Every structure is written in C-alpha cells, then in structure tokens.
Amino acid sequence: MSRLQSCFEQLKAEQRKALIPYVMTGDPHPDVTVPLMHAMVKAGANIIELGAPFSDPMADGPVIQAAAERALEFDISLDDVFNNVADFRKLDDVTPIIMMGYLNLIEVAGYDNFAARAAAAGVDGVITVDMPPEEADDYISALKSHGLAPVFLIAPTTTSERIGKIGNVADGFVYYVSLKGVTGAANLDVDSVAEKLAEIRQQIDLPLGVGFGISNAETAAQVSACSDAVVVGSAIVKRMAAHQTHDATQTEDIIRDVTELLNGMRQAMDADIENKITKTA
Amino acid sequence: MPTDKTQQAIDYAAMPDDRGHFGIYGGRFVSETLMQALDELRDAYEKFSKDKEFQAQFDADLAYYVGRPSPLYHAERLSNEVGGAQIFLKREDLNHTGAHKINNTIGQALLARAMGKNRVIAETGAGQHGVASATVAARFGMECVVYMGAEDIVRQAPNVYRMKLLGAEVVPVTSGSKTLKDALNEAMRDWVTNVDNTFYIIGTVAGPHPYPQMVRDFQSVIGREARTQILEMTGKLPDALVACVGGGSNAIGLFHPFLEDESVEIYGVEAAGDGIETGHHAAPLCAGEPGVLHGNRTYLMEDRAGQIIETHSVSAGLDYPGVGPEHAWLKDIGRVNYTAITDKEALAAFHQLTRVEGIIPALESSHAMAYGVKLAATMSPEQSLIINLSGRGDKDINTIAKIEGIEL
Numbered sequence: 001m002s003r004l005q006s007c008f009e010q011l012k013a014e015q016r017k018a019l020i021p022y023v024m025t026g027d028p029h030p031d032v033t034v035p036l037m038h039a040m041v042k043a044g045a046n047i048i049e050l051g052a053p054f055s056d057p058m059a060d061g062p063v064i065q066a067a068a069e070r071a072l073e074f075d076i077s078l079d080d081v082f083n084n085v086a087d088f089r090k091l092d093d094v095t096p097i098i099m100m101g102y103l104n105l106i107e108v109a110g111y112d113n114f115a116a117r118a119a120a121a122g123v124d125g126v127i128t129v130d131m132p133p134e135e136a137d138d139y140i141s142a143l144k145s146h147g148l149a150p151v152f153l154i155a156p157t158t159t160s161e162r163i164g165k166i167g168n169v170a171d172g173f174v175y176y177v178s179l180k181g182v183t184g185a186a187n188l189d190v191d192s193v194a195e196k197l198a199e200i201r202q203q204i205d206l207p208l209g210v211g212f213g214i215s216n217a218e219t220a221a222q223v224s225a226c227s228d229a230v231v232v233g234s235a236i237v238k239r240m241a242a243h244q245t246h247d248a249t250q251t252e253d254i255i256r257d258v259t260e261l262l263n264g265m266r267q268a269m270d271a272d273i274e275n276k277i278t279k280t281a
Numbered sequence: 282m283p284t285d286k287t288q289q290a291i292d293y294a295a296m297p298d299d300r301g302h303f304g305i306y307g308g309r310f311v312s313e314t315l316m317q318a319l320d321e322l323r324d325a326y327e328k329f330s331k332d333k334e335f336q337a338q339f340d341a342d343l344a345y346y347v348g349r350p351s352p353l354y355h356a357e358r359l360s361n362e363v364g365g366a367q368i369f370l371k372r373e374d375l376n377h378t379g380a381h382k383i384n385n386t387i388g389q390a391l392l393a394r395a396m397g398k399n400r401v402i403a404e405t406g407a408g409q410h411g412v413a414s415a416t417v418a419a420r421f422g423m424e425c426v427v428y429m430g431a432e433d434i435v436r437q438a439p440n441v442y443r444m445k446l447l448g449a450e451v452v453p454v455t456s457g458s459k460t461l462k463d464a465l466n467e468a469m470r471d472w473v474t475n476v477d478n479t480f481y482i483i484g485t486v487a488g489p490h491p492y493p494q495m496v497r498d499f500q501s502v503i504g505r506e507a508r509t510q511i512l513e514m515t516g517k518l519p520d521a522l523v524a525c526v527g528g529g530s531n532a533i534g535l536f537h538p539f540l541e542d543e544s545v546e547i548y549g550v551e552a553a554g555d556g557i558e559t560g561h562h563a564a565p566l567c568a569g570e571p572g573v574l575h576g577n578r579t580y581l582m583e584d585r586a587g588q589i590i591e592t593h594s595v596s597a598g599l600d601y602p603g604v605g606p607e608h609a610w611l612k613d614i615g616r617v618n619y620t621a622i623t624d625k626e627a628l629a630a631f632h633q634l635t636r637v638e639g640i641i642p643a644l645e646s647s648h649a650m651a652y653g654v655k656l657a658a659t660m661s662p663e664q665s666l667i668i669n670l671s672g673r674g675d676k677d678i679n680t681i682a683k684i685e686g687i688e689l
Contacts, residue, residue, distance in 0.1 A: 054587075054588065055457060055588040055589045055590075056457065056462060056463075056466050056575075056589050057466070058311075058312070058466045058469045058470065058575070059312040059470075059473070060470075061470070062456070065456050069456070069457070072588065075586075077586040078586065078587075102573075103573045104572045104573045104574060104581070104583065104587045104589070105586065105587040105588075106587075107571075107572050107573050107578075107587065108570070108572060108583065108586065108587035109587070129312050130310045130573065130576070131310060132309065132310070132311070132313060134300060134309065135308050135310060152313070153312065153313040154313060155312070155313040155314035155316075155317075156314070157313075157314050157315075157316070157317040157476065158313060158316070158317065159317055162316065162317075177312075177313060177314060180314055180473060180474055180475075180476055180477075181470075181473060182470045182473060185474070
C-alpha cells in the first residue's frame with residue numbers, strides 16, 4: 001500500500017481529516033525547508049505539499065509568487081526539490097509528500113526521467129497546476145509507472161462531465177480548488193464548497209482535499225467537516241515571509257510561527273464533530 | 282500526433298486539430314478553473330465564425346472603423362536603392378490606432394458582446410494591443426482593464442496615457458521581469474478570478490486553444506487582401522513574404538493565406554537584440570527550445586532547468602520569451618524560414634524607410650524591413666516580395682531619440 005493510501009486509511013479509522021501544509025522549496029532559504037517539513041509533521045500535518053518554484057506561476061496569488069521569486073534567487077531547481085525530499089526521508093518514511101508545480105520544469109526534464117527521479121527521492125504524488133487531463137496521457141503513464149499518484153484539481157467551474165473524466169485518471173486524492181481565483185484569495189464560501197464536494201463524490205471515490213483560501217483554524221475546521229483533507233498554503237507562506245531575511249538563523253522563528261498556526265488548525269479540525277456543526281450553523 | 286514532413290500532404294486550413302494542436306504544439310495548458318471558460322469560448326467562436334450576420338458586422342467594422350483594406354504599396358525608391366526585387370509594403374500602419382492589432386481586437390470584442398461579457402481585459406507590452414483593446418472597449422461601451430509591466434509603462438508612457446484617455450484602467454505589473462510575459466500572467470490571474478463576466482482579449486496567436494486559431498483567423502484578412510492586391514498589381518504571386526515575429530500575429534496573418542502557394546518563400550523575423558550569440562535576444566524560434574508557457578506548447582526562451590529567461594529587444598512588442606504554436610509547427614515542418622535581426626540592423630532599417638519612402642515604421646516592423654531589404658538585394662528586379670509593415674513608428678520616436686542621444 002502506498003504512503004498516501006495508508007495515510008488516508010489510518011485517518012479514516014481515527015475519524016480524522018488530513019491537514020496538508022504547503023511549503024515552497026528553498027523559501028526563504030534553502031536550509032529552512034527540511035527542518036520545517038519535520039516541524040510541520042510534529043505540529044499535526046499528515047501530508048506535505050512541497051512547491052517547486054517556477055518563474056511564471058500563473059495560478060498563484062502574490063504570496064506564493066513572492067515565495068517562488070525568493071526561492072529562485074537561490075536557483076532552486078527540481079534537483080534541489082528531490083534532494084530535500086531524500087533528506088526528509090532519512091528521518092521520516094511515513095508522511096506522504098506531494099510535489100506541486102508547473103509543467104514546464106517537467107517538460108524540460110522529460111516525463112519519465114522526472115517521474116523516476118521523483119519516485120527515487122521519495123515523492124508520493126504530483127500536482128501540476130497547468131496540466132489538465134486532456135493533455136496528460138503520457139504524463140499520467142509516466143507517473144503511474146513509477147508509483148506516483150497524479151493528483152488533479154477540480155474547480156467550481158468544472159462540469160459534471162469533466163469531473164468524470166478527472167475521476168478516471170486521478171489517483172491519491174483529488175484537490176478541490178475552493179474558489180474562482182488564485183492561491184491566497186480570501187472569500188471561501190463553505191456552503192458552496194460542501195455542495196460541490198457532494199456533486200464530486202457522486203463520481204469520484206478518492207479522498208477529496210480542499211485548498212485555496214483556507215487561512216485560519218475556524219475555516220480549516222469548517223472545511224474539514226465536509227472534506228477529507230485541508231490544504232493550507234498562502235497563510236503559512238505569509239507567516240514565513242514576515243521573517244524573510246534570506247538568513248538561515250531565522251529557521252527557529254519560522255518553525256515556531258508555522259507550528260503555532262498548524263497546531264491551532266489541527267486542534268480545531270480534531271474537535272468534536274458535533275461542535276463543528278453547531279459552529280457553522 | 283506525429284508531424285508530417287512531406288509538405289504536399291499538409292492541409293493547412295485543417296490546422297489546428299479539434300483540441301488546438303499544431304503537430305505537438307499548441308493545446309491547452311491552463312489551471313482547471315479556466316477549462317470551462319475556454320470550452321465556452323471555443324463553442325462561441327465556432328458558432329459565430331460561421332454566422333453570416335456576425336461576419337458581416339466584422340467585415341463592416343474592418344472597412345469603416347479600421348479603414349480596410351489597407352494599401353499594398355510599391356516602394357519603388359527603396360526597391361531601386363536596394364537594386365533587387367520589387368518591394369511591396371502591406372500598410373497595416375495605416376489602420377486605425379496605427380497597427381494590425383485592431384483587426385483582432387475588433388473580432389474579439391464582437392465575440393465578447395455576442396457572449397454577453399461586459400468586461401474585457403488585455404495584456405500589453407509596447408502598448409499597441411492595449412490601445413487597440415481600450416479603443417474597441419470604448420466603442421462598444423465595455424469596461425476595460427489592461428495589464429502592463431511596470432518597466433513597459435515607463436518605456437511607453439504615451440500609449441499608457443492614450444489607454445487612460447480611452448477610459449481603460451492600466452494596472453502596473455511588478456512581478457517577475459515586469460514586462461509582457463508578467464502582464465500575461467497577471468491577466469490570466471484576473472480572468473481566473475472574474476471568469477463569469479470577463480472576456481480576455483489575448484493580443485497574439487499564443488495562449489490556450491482556441492486563441493491561436495481565433496486570432497489567426499481574425500488577422501488573416503492581411504494575407505487575403507495582400508494576395509488579391511499583388512495579383513492585381515503584378516499579375517502573379519509574390520516570390521517572398523517577410524514579417525516580424527514576436528508572438529507572431531501579424532506574421533501569421535500575412536502568411537496563412539499563402540501557405541499552400543509552394544512557390545512563395547516565407548520568412549519570419551525574430552528579434553536578435555544584441556546578437557543571438559550574446560544571449561540577449563528574443564528569438565525563441567532561432568535559439569530556444571520547446572516547452573509550455575501561457576497555456577500552449579511552443580518554442581521558449583528558457584534555461585536548462587525550465588525557468589523562463591528574460592528577453593531583450595529594442596522593440597517592446599517583440600520582447601517576449603514565447604511564440605505562437607503555429608509558428609513552432611511551421612518551423613519544424615520547414616514551411617517558413619525563421620531568422621533574426623539585431624537592434625542595430627532594425628534601427629538602420631527604421632532610418633532607411635523613413636528617409637527613402639517617407640514612412641516611419643514601428644521598431645517591430647523595422648525588423649521585417651531590415652531582413653526584407655537584405656533578401657531583396659539577393660533577388661532580381663523581375664521578382665517581388667511583400668513586407669508586412671505591421672505598425673507605424675510614432676510610438677517609438679522617444680526610444681530612438683534616447684538611443685541616439687538626442688533630447689526632445
């Protein structure tokens with residue numbers, strides 16, 4: 001069984017939901033990433049989404065864009081992403097890692113070469129923001145042949161027909177983009193998210209994660225009540241950016257701040273489910 | 282889909298395929314939120330491009346608002362000075378707003394109106410597409426937001442003011458290299474956020490399907506007119522066509538109606554900047570590699586890791602790291618020859634045309650002029666070539682004065 005499958009099965013048995021924090025590789029300094037990943041697991045993360053910086057992040061809001069620019073000042077490449085994953089795996093062989101990025105880095109590497117190296121480093125799944133299933137035949141077979149899960153996005157605008165199409169090729173989990181917009185937007189509507197998730201469940205059996213616009217413990221709890229996983233990106237990166245001095249000595253401050261945010265989300269998500277229902281009503 | 286190397290077998294009119302592919306290029310590489318919007322756009326475009334009333338409105342606007350057909354001008358003095366082929370200039374510089382860009386913005390604004398979208402957005406580099414978008418938005422009474430790199434806003438101040446006069450909001454883009462590619466990223470982010478009421482007017486033959494096809498179709502009026510005009514004027518097809526290629530919309534507009542005419546040699550001219558060998562250029566077809574950016578697979582200026590690298594050209598309109606996917610395909614199958622002209626050569630051509638013919642060309646078009654003149658010199662006086670004079674150079678006189686150390 002893959003790390004992702006075990007993770008979701010165990011959570012299901014415990015009636016808990018996955019907390020998935022995001023970190024951009026090399027932001028704000030290459031030395032921060034691996035210690036931060038371990039700290040995130042300690043603070044209650046079940047899966048880690050690891051960003052690969054791209055020069056033209058079309059789907060990202062200003063917070064993640066700035067993180068990519070900071071990482072690129074250190075020339076962070078796919079090699080660095082893989083090296084960080086391999087480092088992380090020396091101490092943690094359980095927590096699944098999903099790599100998130102844009103297609104061009106993978107195009108240039110070659111799909112099969114990319115998938116082989118990612119799998120060897122210990123990556124479990126890949127989200128490629130600008131790769132829709134219609135274009136993805138070769139990409140999907142390369143990932144699957146190396147045991148990697150192709151994680152696809154579903155948006156509020158995705159039609160029922162395309163939900164089916166995505167369900168046919170996706171693996172690991174499916175990532176529901178909670179709003180029309182870029183990462184870090186602030187107007188998530190929990191009721192419409194719940195409604196769309198119900199529609200998606202009619203066609204897809206995989207766990208459903210929700211991301212974009214989850215910035216505090218209360219929203220995390222509300223979203224986790226109707227989903228299987230909560231993805232938190234910009235809220236974390238924003239806290240990290242407050243310490244941006246491109247200086248490795250900031251690692252402790254960053255870890256303390258991110259731990260505090262994740263602890264709050266974890267507690268709110270694990271609180272009695274009855275509690276959550278009365279809170280949202 | 283494998284590309285067919287034998288030219289005789291290619292049905293150019295049948296490209297792209299139904300998912301927007303030109304061979305391995307093109308396609309649709311965008312975030313999931315936009316997929317439905319692109320399907321709607323494709324369906325609307327398919328419907329209206331076959332609708333007689335829509336086409337009649339488009340043709341009438343091109344005639345009475347843009348001022349088409351644009352003349353095909355026989356540049357006799359220039360031809361004599363060069364001493365080779367007869368040089369004909371397709372005068373897109375005489376269009377309303379001073380460039381070919383308006384052919385496309387009229388088409389897309391009509392489509393936006395037909396689709397019930399009352400807000401249009403656009404990206405712009407030199408400001409020509411921004412001005413052309415703001416112009417049609419004013420005419421159709423639409424809200425218009427133009428994204429423009431902060432660097433370009435400084436370089437192209439008169440066009441920024443023009444857009445504001447036309448009622449558009451100009452949003453400076455400060456991310457990345459603060460130029461055209463970043464403006465495109467920002468426009469995509471706006472579209473993904475306001476997809477319900479917003480129509481994104483892309484200014485070139487790039488982006489996700491159906492944009493490369495749609496913009497090509499709107500711009501092909503250039504080549505259709507030129508083909509009729511040259512046959513009337515010389516009684517035969519031209520021996521060669523020359524156009525500058527940034528994203529490549531003026532070039533594809535001229536080239537497309539001639540692709541099946543095998544006797545016509547076709548040349549696309551990219552910006553060599555300081556010289557291809559210096560790395561400071563904007564010539565992805567001449568010196569780039571295939572990759573995926575801004576919704577399509579095409580040739581890109583990228584580093585070995587796949588990051589998009591900064592481009593350089595004296596001409597803001599050619600200063601873009603990608604190129605339309607149909608050009609990428611035409612390069613691979615060998616139907617079009619792609620070459621490049623340096624900043625210096627373009628400036629010399631700018632002065633030559635201004636002096637000899639009394640026509641001030643845009644810096645973009647000056648690249649086509651420079652190559653066209655070189656090519657004409659190798660041909661005989663019985664032969665003819667058409668150079669696409671895609672825009673007028675008034676917008677560039679500040680840039681040129683500055684380069685030459687002249688204070689205005």
